[in-house]
Amino acid sequence: MMTLGAVADDLTGAIDLATNLANRGFRTIVTIGVPTSEPRPDTDAIVAALKTRAIDPDDAVADSLHAVDALKRLGCRRFYVKYCSTFDSTARGNIGPISEAVCARTGAGSAVVVPAFPAAGRTVYQGRLFVHDKLLHESHMKDHPLNPMRESDVISLLQEQSSRPVGAVRHATVHAGPARIRAALDAETASGACLVVVDAVTNDDLESIARATDNDVVVTGGSGLATGLIGPHIDDPRNVRSSGQAGPPRAIIIGSVSETSRTQTEHARTHLPWRELDVTAVLNQPERHVAAVADWAQEQWNNEPARPVLVSSGQVHSHDPRVSGVVEQANAALAVELARRGARQFIIGGGETSGAVVNALGIRQLAIGPELAPGVAWSSGPAGPDSPVGDATYDVVLKSGNFGDPDLFTAAWDQIT
Numbered sequence: 001m002m003t004l005g006a007v008a009d010d011l012t013g014a015i016d017l018a019t020n021l022a023n024r025g026f027r028t029i030v031t032i033g034v035p036t037s038e039p040r041p042d043t044d045a046i047v048a049a050l051k052t053r054a055i056d057p058d059d060a061v062a063d064s065l066h067a068v069d070a071l072k073r074l075g076c077r078r079f080y081v082k083y084c085s086t087f088d089s090t091a092r093g094n095i096g097p098i099s100e101a102v103c104a105r106t107g108a109g110s111a112v113v114v115p116a117f118p119a120a121g122r123t124v125y126q127g128r129l130f131v132h133d134k135l136l137h138e139s140h141m142k143d144h145p146l147n148p149m150r151e152s153d154v155i156s157l158l159q160e161q162s163s164r165p166v167g168a169v170r171h172a173t174v175h176a177g178p179a180r181i182r183a184a185l186d187a188e189t190a191s192g193a194c195l196v197v198v199d200a201v202t203n204d205d206l207e208s209i210a211r212a213t214d215n216d217v218v219v220t221g222g223s224g225l226a227t228g229l230i231g232p233h234i235d236d237p238r239n240v241r242s243s244g245q246a247g248p249p250r251a252i253i254i255g256s257v258s259e260t261s262r263t264q265t266e267h268a269r270t271h272l273p274w275r276e277l278d279v280t281a282v283l284n285q286p287e288r289h290v291a292a293v294a295d296w297a298q299e300q301w302n303n304e305p306a307r308p309v310l311v312s313s314g315q316v317h318s319h320d321p322r323v324s325g326v327v328e329q330a331n332a333a334l335a336v337e338l339a340r341r342g343a344r345q346f347i348i349g350g351g352e353t354s355g356a357v358v359n360a361l362g363i364r365q366l367a368i369g370p371e372l373a374p375g376v377a378w379s380s381g382p383a384g385p386d387s388p389v390g391d392a393t394y395d396v397v398l399k400s401g402n403f404g405d406p407d408l409f410t411a412a413w414d415q416i417t
């Protein structure tokens with residue numbers, strides 16, 4: 001019976017969590033938005049991919065509770081609130097308000113707060129969040145357009161957005177093992193804390209925290225805490241993965257402007273046919289430009305049917321959110337045009353871009369396939385009845401901007417049929 005329900009604050013974050021759950025033997029599906037239908041009976045975990053990271057806190061809470069209620073109706077009894085491992089939030093939220101509200105809704109007295117994901121370089125020591133060797137406020141996140149992170153102390157960050165005192169469990173206690181962690185968590189709860197920030201520097205720390213909290217109704221964190229959970233198929237986690245179901249043509253669409261995506265794009269350009277979206281043309285004549293790029297892709301596939309084509313969105317001309325939105329819609333329209341020309345396998349770069357593409361293709365649910373990097377995996381799903389292209393199953397990589405090795409866009413294809 002399926003027991004674990006998760007709400008993730010964005011789509012690539014949901015895939016990240018689902019990837020780690022699959023590694024730990026959970027048969028996991030990701031739903032795009034609130035789950036609406038019964039999952040397959042052998043499902044162990046459902047991750048609802050929401051879009052609550054940067055919206056108004058009241059809306060973020062309402063959407064999260066709506067999803068938790070739906071997960072409860074589907075039989076979930078434990079809940080995982082997934083946010084970004086770089087704790088992307090503002091003084092108003094949304095991590096604190098969502099986590100407190102989910103605790104209240106499910107009757108949980110308190111919940112751990114574990115942003116750490118050591119495999120991706122995110123660690124928490126003495127309450128301070130590090131991104132590789134930099135404190136959060138010195139990392140690439142200091143200039144993030146929506147959630148600039150200017151503080152690295154997770155307790156201070158969270159206190160600003162919480163209605164009750166925020167507790168802490170330091171690394172010396174975590175290192176002492178699950179029993180000591182449990183005692184410290186109970187002490188924090190007894191003194192009034194709802195959310196308790198727990199240090200974690202290694203995977204062993206995450207396993208200890210997972211064991212200390214395995215009876216808690218709610219846990220919260222990045223995806224790292226899932227690497228300590230024990231799923232029903234832990235002894236043979238390969239069996240929980242779906243295999244690729246679609247075939248070529250193949251396309252890579254990169255709307256992400258992160259440094260990691262840029263390095264991956266530069267690497268792929270030396271191996272694959274590529275084009276860059278012309279943002280001026282996208283702003284003036286989006287349909288015409290998208291059709292021209294799609295025709296170019298078709299020509300490449302006519303010559304070499306299995307060779308992926310790469311389309312990236314170029315330099316950011318403007319930080320005007322309207323321009324970003326237009327570029328997102330152009331990438332989504334491009335995915336549809338490519339799907340009309342037969343494309344069934346896509347790598348999409350960037351959380352917002354991934355959301356726009358998946359919605360445009362009409363994909364409502366994804367099963368997790370082979371892992372490509374910490375937090376990145378292939379996934380497969382059918383288009384729903386609202387698909388503009390008709391019945392089709394797609395294999396997609398929805399890549400968080402900051403994840404993956406430089407050769408991800410070329411190496412990924414070896415992992416599927």
Ligand SMILES: Nc1ncnc2c1ncn2[C@@H]1O[C@H](COP(=O)(O)OP(=O)(O)O)[C@@H](O)[C@H]1O
Nearest residue numbers: 256257258313315324327328350351352353401
């Ligand atoms: N050349 C560009 N000019 C303006 N906006 C762009 C450009 N290229 C991409 N964007 C926008 O930047 C945003 C990137 O966000 P996202 O897809 O979440 O990736 P990431 O957060 O990894 O950068 C999207 O809204 C995308 O449409």
Ligand SMILES: O=C(O)[C@@H](O)C(=O)COP(=O)(O)O
Nearest residue numbers: 012013016084085351400401
């Ligand atoms: O936890 C993480 O770091 C990721 O799962 C995540 O949420 C990344 O967000 P985007 O960079 O916006 O994709």
